[in-house]
Amino acid sequence: MHSFEELSELFKEKFEVAHFPAEPATLYNPNNYFLSIGGKRVRPVMCLMGNELFGDIIPDCYQVATAIELFHNFTLIHDDIMDKAPLRRGMQTVHEKYDASTALLAGDVMLVRAYDYLNNIKTIYIHRILHLFNKTAKEVCEGQQLDMDFEKQEQVSMEQYLKMIELKTSVSLAASLQSGAILGGAGEGNQRHLYEFGRNLGIAFQVQDDYLDAFGDPEKFGKKPGGDIMANKKTFLMIHALETAPAAQKKLLLQLMRENPSDKVARVVAILKDCGVDKWAVDLKEKYTNIAFMHLEDIAVMDKRKRPLKELAAFLVKREH
């Protein structure tokens, strides 16, 4: 059994190899650059944890974990194009450092490379792993599409937002865990509970993300808070506020969103606090965390094997950055 941190180290070591050939450098250098700027590697570690919950980690698990991480990086490269994001983890995005066409194609070939790693695993696993991988990949694309659609929509309901977050963020965490479980020989019931653990944890993670943008400690947060508020992003907080705030405060919120005054962030945060949205968000996060833990409880393995997953939950949901 390994701790969350030990597995992170283990994976990072294995992942530090050349994933692409040298030529054409104009295609592969951008991918090497993007992988070199790092990341938390949460998903591949979750894949390893899913395996180790049921037994020793098998070599195939590193192949699947690598595929999952490459897939994640593919989505980031393409999302950054769509979002016109200049920075990722404080570094230039691929389309910014090179150009949009290069980033598009580099992302494409990153996705194909992910399938290379999946094709390295034993035949007995391949259909199930590919099925889960493809299903999740499509869902992540659907989530990104909904996210873009919502930007053009005036109103987004809580139900719609939750569905989008589930697709864009949660299912990939859930599927990472389940992939490991498949390789660990878990039965279908256990797989389902582990998936639900990941899915609910993913929602709690996003609630925390939205919460930190508004209420995070700037020193711990690492990036300037209020970015979502500045961009009028529909988040758990804003959607709840607009759905539940008294008429006067709702009017003020909409006015601030329209007029973008220089003190917008501070004033929106004050209204959110006034309406108790901060406490509501903490409760919501706890609600999903609790559902996640109930599913973890229901997995039929010795309790001590679940320790790393509890560490993971703490890392994802209690983080202040």
Added chain:
Amino acid sequence: MHSFEELSELFKEKFEVAHFPAEPATLYNPNNYFLSIGGKRVRPVMCLMGNELFGDIIPDCYQVATAIELFHNFTLIHDDIMDKAPLRRGMQTVHEKYDASTALLAGDVMLVRAYDYLNNIKTIYIHRILHLFNKTAKEVCEGQQLDMDFEKQEQVSMEQYLKMIELKTSVSLAASLQSGAILGGAGEGNQRHLYEFGRNLGIAFQVQDDYLDAFGDPEKFGKKPGGDIMANKKTFLMIHALETAPAAQKKLLLQLMRENPSDKVARVVAILKDCGVDKWAVDLKEKYTNIAFMHLEDIAVMDKRKRPLKELAAFLVKREH
């Protein structure tokens, strides 16, 4: 045994199903639109032909053929974004009808869907088919990258251009045939010859494509000829002309490329003819066609089974449109 046309009909019928769910429509409608504008479906038919060269077409072959066609459409959607092409087969491209982000994501999910179909095939084939599919997919991306690189390059050698064409066009034709051969139970030697048949035929096909742009009969060609010349595209013809034309004519060609006069196409075509580039191109096309046919000869099956492949070659290389 089926003729090329019969196989086209067979595939088109099978392919006319819903490949995507209804929702989110903003993601999947663009893909349904793009598939509805049709296409020659050459690659999937080549997959069926590769199978039938060695035996009856097995059901898995339609799965692989579908994956190949979806992959091809994914590359077209993304290439059109990169090339800023407004039209494809006379219809609006996806990024033009919707927007670039939608086209990007629709392409992504089209590629994932291709892998869904690959995952439907029997376990005994999956590793080999996936390996060939992934290898080819990466090569196609590399070819597109080289094509973009060449646009920024002042000089492109014949060797470089040939490599690009091989990657961007030929290998996908070759791999389509070989995929069918794998499913047909062909031995490795036969597979290799069939692949080489497709690869060389693909090069001949591109020579013909470049030839038609300059020398095609406008009435049969279907699109306005001279597009490559207008855009100063490095083609087989232009590269050869610049490498071999006498100094005076080379100077004139470069001047025309720089100055873009209104009668540029006619004047460039005249110079190309003057230098015998038209005859050279016909010879070059025949050279690659002949190599292709030598490989077809070497495939150890009854001669009559090769008839549809000969029809295919005639269709691809002798076409005037």
